[in-house]
Amino acid sequence: MAAEPPAGPDPAAVRLAWRAVEPLHGLIYFASEAHERYAALGIPQPMGYFATRAAALGPVGPGPVAATFYNFNPALIARVLPAAWSRTTPAAAAAARLAAADAALTRALGEAIHGPELAEAAHLARRAAEDATAHCGGRPLFAAHAELPWPEAPHTVLWHAQTMLREFRGDGHVAALLVAGLSGLEALVMHTASGEIEERFLRISRGWSRDEWAAAVAGLRERGLLAPGPDAAALSDQGRTLRAEVEASTDRLATPAYAGIGAAGCARLAELARPLSRTVVKAGLLDPEKALAASR
Template sequence: MSGSVDVPWLEPSVLDPGLVRRTWRSAEALHGLIYFAPEAHQRYAALGIDPRAGYFASRAAAMGPVGPGAVTAAFFNFNPELVARALPSAWEHATPAAVLAARLDAADAALTRVLGDAIGSAGMCEAAELARRAAESVAGRPEGRALFAAHAALPWPQAPHLILWQAQTVLREFRGDGHVAALLLAGLTGLEALVLHVTSGEVPRGFVQRSRGWSDEQWAAATDRLRERGLIDGDEPALTDRGRAQREWIEAATDRLAAPAYAVLGAGGCARFVELIAPMSRAVLESGSLNVNSAVSQR
């Protein structure tokens, strides 16, 4: 079974889905740094918010002082009890505006530490301009994308490296909201989606399960449900052909839903962005700043 989501009544994808995925992934390390950086934890702590609660508060703050229900729905794969321990209590310590300011300040400090002289380079300016064009091109398409819409409405910073970081954040949430739509259409709960992702071998169970707050019993129950549906099998769970086909379909649908954001750049612009961003992302990875063992949480 193909991972394609093309059917006769759909318009062709505006860009090659593989290129869409490569373009997004090329800069994801620059955005993802904020979930691991000590600078972020320090700034949330200065507001009276512990690091785990800081993750939920900082990512949700663009939506205002929302409660755990809305955040559980938007973030999709976290245990509701974990979210409820962070929100709305975080708003008793700081306003969403203060949390957003702390997050941007942390991104500034972390990127400056990791990228060094590249912060002020011509390549940074060009990459920031391309990313902002992509992010702004879909600002008028908020339907069904709550996290994206909230982040797209934030004011733009001035420094190129922060423009790049914010643009990638907006693009990430645009893609993420589309990914949630694909998971829902596939009939998966948030926990079931995590189990399938882990079973694919792409991410470690320990970090994913711990950071999302699910117990062993809850994980086992979701595994049994997926086994009953023929998506996984074996004592050491592995994807079945049916499970692999579903995963391929979900990723293809996600790429298709993300493609409009990069259409304004075209294939040439996407390739140029990937070229520019490669050494920056490599610097983040080589710095060890994405160490999951020291992370509090990550989507």
């Protein structure tokens, strides 16, 4: 019998808090401020993405990054790492990422970055992120980010806390995918087959060719996880069940981080973050087409 994670709030409350805050972290993958700062360091996209997100691990090569990021083509990673470390250092890369988040949030949120709502959200998110450090086992990417220094301004504290919580959740998601017997590429195919996101963005941004993608589709169809037929991939009943199990496991594994703030804290964090995240979205800071253009 698999061991249960430490108790925390209801997984639905945790998922609500994470989703409400996530745009405030996710802008780092799309904002022009990030692309410009990475290019100034000599690590333009996609090198900048891999180097800055992996910077917490130190000057690593492609192996650990492919293992922890999980759904990227290892060949794509090998084209940029460890080459990035001949151009910059992990410390400089991490600093550039934080500076980009600072600038992008300042541009999007304006005076709201000085407001009491953001300060309260930062306090709640930081408490959850710090509580999560008691559960580093099996979470290498989170553990590495947990050793980075905390910034001072509330909006960057909120960004850094959500970065840690995202990697905490992500490490748990990888564990759930491994238990489900899904490779990173297969997980991407299953995601697009759910209808929640289009194939083009995930396939191109993760570095997979059409042939590699098609082979993964065929393999999942053979396993009964995708509906048969020549049309676009769609989940079968078995595939929907497996994907729901993976998501439920991911939610459950994320709950220990939020035990300290509890269900009430999760609800309050979501309430505080939701209007801030909407502002970021309306400002156009999560446009996938801009991210694809920057990586070419």
